[in-house]
Amino acid sequence: MTDALPMRPATRDAAYNFAYLDEATKRALRRTILKAVAIPGHQIPFGAREMPLPYGWGTGGIQVTAAILGPRDVLKVIDQGADDTTNAVSIRRFFNRVAGVATTTDTRAATIIQTRHRIPETPLREGQVLVYQVPMPEPLFRLEPRLAETRRIHALADYGLMQVKLYEDIAAQGEVGSSYNHPVMVGGRYLMSPSPIPGFDNPKMHRMPALQLFGAGREKKIYAVPPWTEVRSLDFEDHPFRPVRAPHACSLCGSTGSYLDEIVTDDRGGRMFVCSDTDYCERRR
Amino acid sequence: MxxxxxxxxxxxxxxxxxxxxxxxxxxxxxxxxxxxxxxxxxxxxxxxxxxxxxxxxxxxxxxxxxxxxxxxxxxxxxxxxxNTLPRFLAAEPLDTGAMRIRRRISATYKDLPGGQVLGPTFDYTHRLIDTAPRPAPAPPEREADGAAVPRVSAILAQEGLMAGEAPDPGGPVPDLTREPLPFPAPRALRLQALARGDEGFLLGLGYSTQRGYGNAHPFVGEIRVGDCAVAVTPPELGFEIEIGDVLVTECQMVNQFAGSATTPPQFTRGYGLAMGQAERKAMAMSLVDRALMARDLGEEVTAPAQDQEFVLLHSDNVEATGFVEHLKLPHHVDFQSELEKLRSIRARWEAERAAGDPARREAAE
Structure with missing residues (x-):
């Protein structure tokens, strides 16, 4: 692993516009983002483009990042909490090539952090932007696949369907069934998918000082949680939301408060638990 | 770097x-x-x-x-x-009626003005793998003469048997590649989505309408393959200029419509257009286009091919392959929380089973 200071910008590939997309498209994206920030948790449709990375690899997050990225930004990209997973490397390389911006693994040094499936353990601060890659922006899609219908449900804030689903989970198995992508209420108004982050990360969204932007490319939606917004995981008074992590300490840094990956060490049941957030873990060692 | x-x-x-x-x-x-x-x-x-x-x-x-x-x-x-190219103009609608025909067939008439032109087709070949070395084939004896050929749909329309198309709502044509699909989607956007949709997916959907999933009685009114001029009207000129030709395949699929209180029984058409020679695609597209008109025509929507959201949100193979194949990406963070969740539920299940708690069992039933 390299040192964590922001790295000198690379030379940008001049065959492409800054950050790949043309300026008119980026402007349209920024208008969508502004609208999303103005209505926290509400999904705003946008004309997503094909990017040179496939749908499902984070095209929504990539488009959001492309729209807000400036030449002086410092970009961090994580996947599963780690900077060195292949997809994170690939996206970082993409922006390195088409925008020539500085990149970092240091959560504290980044101005923009694009993530898939995790929120960094290091608390974010004002001025930072966390860009989530979102596969299915509609929190109700397993209960109601029709977008025309879910739009109506959101308009009426008629979220009984989801409460009933949680109730049925509890009645049948004693606890809610969702371990990740657990739905949240944003600003007391919109039900929102937090993207497939583990429930462990949900509380970090609440009153986060950083701006949280969510991009779903294939589903063509952008939504946002402005800084300091109330974000509550859906639950019941007698069954409060319970963030879960593996009940172990990290084998590398000893952390008992971070989210852990379970590493299979042999074929006789051997297990080792290590921090999913590689930057956090290295800093503690 | x-x-x-x-x-x-x-x-x-x-x-x-x-x-x-x-x-x-x-x-x-x-x-x-x-x-x-x-x-x-x-x-x-x-x-x-x-x-x-x-x-x-x-x-x-x-x-x-x-x-x-x-x-x-x-x-x-x-x-x-x-997506890296600037968009400077929208073309005028292609005039496929003025197409320079390479192939043109109708299944609804034995012969018709303009004739049946088989052109370069696999239709009547025997599908035997040809292992012998191939001499250079001779060029076609006679190219199509280039005269404009009337459309079959116009022949039916003369008799008043073909439903007219809804008038152009005016304004700029919506663009699927710039704006997300709204639902219900207007026909212009449905056709755009079908035109870029996966050939195999549309083929299966079109086929399903023939097999009872969507009450279709289709006839190939006409398939035509040929070159069409592309024209644009630059604002600084104010008149049309041709900028080139494209080879396209067009299919007009004739279907019955039972009629309603206000509309007499008549034919309707499904429309398919694809770049190059792509008859399977154009035909499948025209079947699905017609099936998707069910809602507008007041027909009962019962089959997958008639369901706009089902068809239009799953026909794009670049989107579909992306989401299916993204399952290859690491998901171990989510899987870890699934593991912990399953262990927790499992422990509860085993504890209750050991305790033989009848109240819990009842609540679950």
């Missing part, structure tokens, strides 16, 4: 090098040229241009070579490329 982390980078570099080696095949053999692909695998090029929403034979051929013949991957390359 600097990249912050090295481990994944080395793996990616090695994988790309291996991929390039595999793509090239036996280096003792000459590499395929894009000209060969465009000339000899022209139907693959046509499909990639349609599903890639970009008319450029040379680039499509290059994409097919780069994609090792994976046509969805090639269409994806073309889609990503087209």
């Amino acid at each position: 600097y990249v912050a982390v090295k481990g994944g980078e080395a793996a990616i570099e090695a994988a790309h090098a291996w991929l390039a080696h595999e793509r090239r095949g036996d280096p003792a053999l000459p590499e395929l040229t894009p000209e060969q692909i465009a000339g000899q695998l022209s139907l693959a090029v046509d499909r990639v241009m349609s599903e890639g929403s970009c008319h450029d034979r040379e680039l499509a051929a290059l994409a097919i070579r780069q994609a090792r013949g994976d046509l969805i991957e090639a269409a994806f390359l073309l889609r990503a490329y087209r």
Whole structure:
């Protein structure tokens, strides 16, 4: 692993516009983002483009990042909490090539952090932007696949369907069934998918000082949680939301408060638990 | 170029090098040229241009070579490329009535003005793999004469038996590649989505309408394949100029409509248009287009092919392949929380089973 200071910008590939997309498209994206920030948790449709990375690899997050990225930004990209997973490397390389911006693994040094499936353990601060890659922006899609219908449900804030689903989970198995992508209420108004982050990360969204932007490319939606917004995981008074992590300490840094990956060490049941957030873990060692 | 982390980078570099080696095949053999692909695998090029929403034979051929013949991957390359191009004008609607015909057939009339022109088709070939060396085939004896050929739909319309199309709502044509699909989607956007939709998916859906999933009684009114002029009207000129020709395939599928209190029984048509010679695609598209009109015509919507959201949100193979294949990406963070969740539920289940708690069992039932 390299040192964590922001790295000198690379030379940008001049065959492409800054950050790949043309300026008119980026402007349209920024208008969508502004609208999303103005209505926290509400999904705003946008004309997503094909990017040179496939749908499902984070095209929504990539488009959001492309729209807000400036030449002086410092970009961090994580996947599963780690900077060195292949997809994170690939996206970082993409922006390195088409925008020539500085990149970092240091959560504290980044101005923009694009993530898939995790929120960094290091608390974010004002001025930072966390860009989530979102596969299915509609929190109700397993209960109601029709977008025309879910739009109506959101308009009426008629979220009984989801409460009933949680109730049925509890009645049948004693606890809610969702371990990740657990739905949240944003600003007391919109039900929102937090993207497939583990429930462990949900509380970090609440009153986060950083701006949280969510991009779903294939589903063509952008939504946002402005800084300091109330974000509550859906639950019941007698069954409060319970963030879960593996009940172990990290084998590398000893952390008992971070989210852990379970590493299979042999074929006789051997297990080792290590921090999913590689930057956090290295800093503690 | 600097990249912050090295481990994944080395793996990616090695994988790309291996991929390039595999793509090239036996280096003792000459590499395929894009000209060969465009000339000899022209139907693959046509499909990639349609599903890639970009008319450029040379680039499509290059994409097919780069994609090792994976046509969805090639269409994806073309889609990503087209988003880097500025959009300066929208073309005038193609006048397919003025098409220079290569092939034109109607299944609804034995003969008709303009005649039946078989053209270059597999239709009546015997599908025997030809292992013998091939002499250079002779060029066609007679090219189509280029005279405009009337449309079958116009023949039916003269009799008042063909439903008229809804009038042009005016304003700029909506563009699926710039704005997200609204639902219900207007027909212009439905047709755009179908035109770039996956040939196999639309084929299966169209087929399902013939097998009772959507009450279709289709006839091929007309299939025509040929070159059409593309015209634009630059604002500074104020009049149309032709900027080139494109080869397209058009299918008009004639269907019955039972009529309603206000509309007499008549024929309706499903419409298909695809770049290049792509009859299977154009025919499947026209079947699905007609099925999707069910809602507007007040027909009962019962089958998948009639369901706009089902069809239009799942027909794009670049979107579909992305979401299906993204399951290859690491998901161990979510899987870890699933593991903990399952262990927790399992522990509760086992504890209750051991305690023989009847109240819990009842609550669950």
